[in-house]
Amino acid sequence: MSGDFINLLADLKEEEVLKLTKERLDAKEDPLKILDDAREGMSIVGKRFAGGEYFLPELVFSGELLAQVTNLVKPHLTGEGVQQKKIGKVIIATVAGDIHDIGLNIVDFMLDVNGFEVTNMGVDVPVEKIVKAVKEIKAPVLGLSGFLTPAFDAMKETVEALEKEGLRKGLKIMIGGGQMDDEVCKYAKADAYGKDAMAAVALTKKWYGVE
Amino acid sequence: MDKAWAELSWEEKRAKRFERWLSPPGVTFANAQAEKVYKERVTRFIKAFTLEKPDRVPCIIPTGFYAAAYAGTNLGEVMYDYDKMKMAWRKLLHEMDADTYVPPALVPPGRALDIMDYKLYKWPGHGLSKTTLSYQAVEGEWMKPDEYDALIRDPSDFWLRTYLPRIFGAFKAFSGLPPWTSFEEIATATFLPFGNPEIQAGFKALMEAGNETMKWIMAVGEVAAESLAMGYPGIMSGLAKAPFDTLGDTLRGTQGVMMDMFQRPQKVHEAMERIAPIAIAGTIASVANATAPTIIMPLHKGADSFMSPKQYETFYWPTFRKVVMAFINEGIFPILFAEGSYNNRLDIIGDFPKGSVAWYFDQTNIFEAKKKIGDKLCIVGNVPTSLIMTGTPQQVKEHCKKLIDGCAPGSGYVLAGGANVDDGNPENLRAMMAAVKEYGVYK
Numbered sequence: 001m002s003g004d005f006i007n008l009l010a011d012l013k014e015e016e017v018l019k020l021t022k023e024r025l026d027a028k029e030d031p032l033k034i035l036d037d038a039r040e041g042m043s044i045v046g047k048r049f050a051g052g053e054y055f056l057p058e059l060v061f062s063g064e065l066l067a068q069v070t071n072l073v074k075p076h077l078t079g080e081g082v083q084q085k086k087i088g089k090v091i092i093a094t095v096a097g098d099i100h101d102i103g104l105n106i107v108d109f110m111l112d113v114n115g116f117e118v119t120n121m122g123v124d125v126p127v128e129k130i131v132k133a134v135k136e137i138k139a140p141v142l143g144l145s146g147f148l149t150p151a152f153d154a155m156k157e158t159v160e161a162l163e164k165e166g167l168r169k170g171l172k173i174m175i176g177g178g179q180m181d182d183e184v185c186k187y188a189k190a191d192a193y194g195k196d197a198m199a200a201v202a203l204t205k206k207w208y209g210v211e
Numbered sequence: 212m213d214k215a216w217a218e219l220s221w222e223e224k225r226a227k228r229f230e231r232w233l234s235p236p237g238v239t240f241a242n243a244q245a246e247k248v249y250k251e252r253v254t255r256f257i258k259a260f261t262l263e264k265p266d267r268v269p270c271i272i273p274t275g276f277y278a279a280a281y282a283g284t285n286l287g288e289v290m291y292d293y294d295k296m297k298m299a300w301r302k303l304l305h306e307m308d309a310d311t312y313v314p315p316a317l318v319p320p321g322r323a324l325d326i327m328d329y330k331l332y333k334w335p336g337h338g339l340s341k342t343t344l345s346y347q348a349v350e351g352e353w354m355k356p357d358e359y360d361a362l363i364r365d366p367s368d369f370w371l372r373t374y375l376p377r378i379f380g381a382f383k384a385f386s387g388l389p390p391w392t393s394f395e396e397i398a399t400a401t402f403l404p405f406g407n408p409e410i411q412a413g414f415k416a417l418m419e420a421g422n423e424t425m426k427w428i429m430a431v432g433e434v435a436a437e438s439l440a441m442g443y444p445g446i447m448s449g450l451a452k453a454p455f456d457t458l459g460d461t462l463r464g465t466q467g468v469m470m471d472m473f474q475r476p477q478k479v480h481e482a483m484e485r486i487a488p489i490a491i492a493g494t495i496a497s498v499a500n501a502t503a504p505t506i507i508m509p510l511h512k513g514a515d516s517f518m519s520p521k522q523y524e525t526f527y528w529p530t531f532r533k534v535v536m537a538f539i540n541e542g543i544f545p546i547l548f549a550e551g552s553y554n555n556r557l558d559i560i561g562d563f564p565k566g567s568v569a570w571y572f573d574q575t576n577i578f579e580a581k582k583k584i585g586d587k588l589c590i591v592g593n594v595p596t597s598l599i600m601t602g603t604p605q606q607v608k609e610h611c612k613k614l615i616d617g618c619a620p621g622s623g624y625v626l627a628g629g630a631n632v633d634d635g636n637p638e639n640l641r642a643m644m645a646a647v648k649e650y651g652v653y654k
Contacts, residue, residue: 012473055519057469064470097343099333101350102465124339149596149633150344178551179630183597196516 002037009041009069010048012061021072031076038069039084039113046113050198059106086117088208089139093121093130094177095154100147103177103197107143110197116204127154127161134167141204142171144190147178155180155188163189172207174200221567224542228504229257235502238439245442252310253444260505260544260589261566262623268615268651269310271446271591272640273599273628276318276344278303280634285342287335290321293430300434304441307637308644312443314435319346320427323420328380331461344633353377354462356471359478362462363485368392374462381416384409439502448501451494451508451538451545453531454483459512468512472526483530491537498543505544507571508535514551523556532562539567546571546591550630557583566623573629578617581624590618591625594643599628600635604642611646619651626651 005024008016024034045062048054090111094104101123108120119137121129134142142162144155155175162168173190176199185193194200205211216224233253240246251266258265276286282299289296300315321334331353333339334346353374354362362369368390376386384407393401404410435445452460458479459468471479494506512518513527538545545568552574553560560570561584572580572592580590594610602610611626618624626647632640 014473055522056465056517057472057519057522060466060469061473097340099339099347099349148345148347149600149630152597152600153634179596181595181597183595183601187597187601 002033005034005037006041006044009038009062009065010044012045012058012065014065014068017065018068018072021069025072025076031073034073035070038066042066043113046110049110050201056102056106059109063109084115087115087210088141089117089119089137090141090143090204091119091121091130091133091137091139092143092145093125093133094123094145094147095130095151095158096124096126097150097154098146098148099123100145100177103147104145106197107145107176107200110201111143111204114201114205127158130158131161131165131167134162134171135165140171141207142173143194143200143204144173144175144188145177146175146180149179151177151180152184152187155184155190159189172203174203176200219542221540221542221564224540225504225544226542228542228544232257232444232503235439238436238502240442241440245440247442249439249442249444252442255310256444256446256505256625259622259625260569262586262589262621264622264653267653268619268647269625270643270647270651271311271625271627272307272309272643273594273596273631274303274307274313274640275631276633277631277635277640278315279318280344281637285335286318286344286346286633287321287341289315289318290334293320293427297430297434301437304434304438304443307640309443310644310647311446312438313447314431314438314445316431316435316447318431320424323423323427326381326416326420326423328416329378330380331378348460350464350466352464352467354467356463356467356475359471359475359482363478363481365390365392366485366489378461379413379416382413385413445501445503446505446546447507448503449494449497449506451490451506451534453508453510453513453527453534454486454490455513455527455531456511457486457490458482465512465517472522476526479526483526487530487533487537490534494538495541495543504542505546506538507546507548509548509550511550513553513556514549515553515555516551520555520559524559528559535563535568539564544568549573549575552576554579560584561587563588569625571625571627577614581618585618585623586621589623589625591627593627593629596629596632599632599639599643602639604636604638607639607642608646608649611643612650615646615650619653622653 005020008020021034042062045054049059092104092107094101108118111118119133121133144158146155159173162171174192174194175185175188175190176194180193182193192203194203233250240249255265255269259269278299279285279289282302284295284299289299296315296318304312332346332348335341335343361373371391372386372388376382388404395401459465463471498504498506513523535545547568548571550573553572554576557580565587569589569591572590577590577592594607598610599607614626626643
């Protein structure tokens with residue numbers, strides 16, 4: 001049942017996935033097991049996205065399916081589930097002056113299904129807030145997203161503020177989105193530019209020294 | 212006698228519109244020299260667009276709101292101070308040699324947006340910091356998933372009573388209006404709602420916004436007239452969108468439309484079919500009295516990273532092509548601005564009559580594009596925005612040379628930026644003009 005469920009979710013079969021979720025709950029299966037399977041299904045979605053088989057619409061829709069499954073399962077959960085072991089922390093944010101979050105959320109999703117603990121700070125995040133988060137969360141990797149050209153300077157200002165606070169050493173910064181590229185990376189003094197969410201995962205893995 | 216407009220072929224209609232572009236009625240040129248260079252510039256664009264050999268490669272300098280930063284002000288200020296807006300755009304007009312000029316028509320009148328309590332966008336000082344260089348759309352579900360049928364049944368009614376009350380705070384009470392299409396003969400129920408002070412306040416706000424926009428259009432028109440008189444043709448007489456983008460940008464939002472592709476694909480298709488003729492009629496009307504017969508279509512959600520080639524062919528392309536063909540058949544020349552990259556679309560997007568449109572690329576591999584569609588359609592682009600904003604004039608010029616060497620042979624090429632540049636070294640923009648003059652001459 002579990003194998004079918006994982007594949008149905010990965011294949012984005014909405015009706016079947018929801019039907020099977022209800023059946024498993026009715027059969028008194030461990031709700032945590034169902035959520036684990038859902039995570040595994042999502043990880044297949046992530047792989048298919050990375051492989052070019054799935055695109056943004058599939059990713060968005062899989063997120064919706066996961067939300068529906070979680071909503072069905074939630075009332076049956078007793079007590080806290082065991083947190084999945086994560087590789088490490090990553091902070092991501094769309095820089096000040098930019099309110100675009102589509103790319104940011106894909107990166108969030110892909111890092112998450114690849115085992116990272118992601119703090120997604122959302123859009124139009126002021127420099128001070130990012131500095132504060134880096135200080136408090138102590139994540140060694142920071143991802144800055146931006147869609148439009150004003151992001152060039154906002155990224156540069158963010159990196160400079162981190163330098164000034166003495167937080168730059170030991171911190172790896174990647175940038176991505178819309179009009180960003182290697183030129184902007186140099187300009188903003190970041191460590192790397194990633195052209196898509198897969199690149200963000202590859203960079204993070206590299207910096208964490210995992211495969 | 213001339214044939215009636217409807218009986219002309221698209222090429223004949225376009226020839227007439229091109230004639231009008233070359234000798235624009237109502238334009239008084241500053242002097243004979245200005246008129247001469249105006250005609251040269253228009254001819255240069257027409258030839259490049261229609262794959263004939265011009266004297267040299269034309270250039271579109273990507274100055275979106277650049278004039279503001281160039282004149283030491285910013286978008287937030289010029290949206291509210293039309294004198295400042297005129298000053299900035301005139302400064303750029305007088306100091307930057309170019310083949311075309313874009314008047315400040317894309318700088319919206321800030322006060323009019325304030326009066327209507329406009330919610331679809333954030334702009335400097337209004338949801339974004341005062342010094343931010345651009346305005347940005349607010350992604351959201353402005354239309355709910357169960358409202359497709361209402362949109363499809365009667366778009367005007369949906370707009371007036373559902374959509375506008377959501378995007379204009381001043382129209383909030385309009386959601387309580389009965390339909391305007393009433394079959395009442397002695398009108399009483401028809402009048403009644405307009406006695407409501409909240410509804411009246413909505414109309415008053417709209418009238419004020421109208422007054423404010425009149426002041427704004429005078430300022431924009433002044434600069435536009437001056438640029439024409441100096442001999443700089445415009446190349447953007449109107450904007451149009453692909454139906455998928457209309458649905459995905461400002462109705463359902465990206466997230467929403469992508470779910471709909473799975474959960475209610477038939478409704479998505481029906482809605483796009485309903486939107487298409489409205490988009491067509493609106494843009495044709497806006498071009499009717501313009502001097503240039505060219506329009507720009509900024510394309511958002513058809514990019515490589517947004518959907519698979521199959522999804523593009525299924526959802527995006529059919530109604531988009533329908534809209535573009537309707538413009539072509541009216542003698543209009545659409546410039547299709549492919550934001551992001553279109554590397555996986557090159558086998559599809561060439562399907563237009565020879566010389567009928569131009570593809571303006573942002574991050575697409577333009578040399579591949581030249582190979583695949585370059586003998587059939589004009590291509591425009593694509594000096595990276597990042598290079599123009601952060602590089603040196605020499606780097607920009609070298610990059611332009613590479614683009615010209617690869618794309619200009621045989622004609623059908625216009626040098627341009629990737630996206631618009633809002634700030635940075637003006638010498639980097641001048642380097643683009645220097646490049647076309649030095650490397651872009653056809654022998």
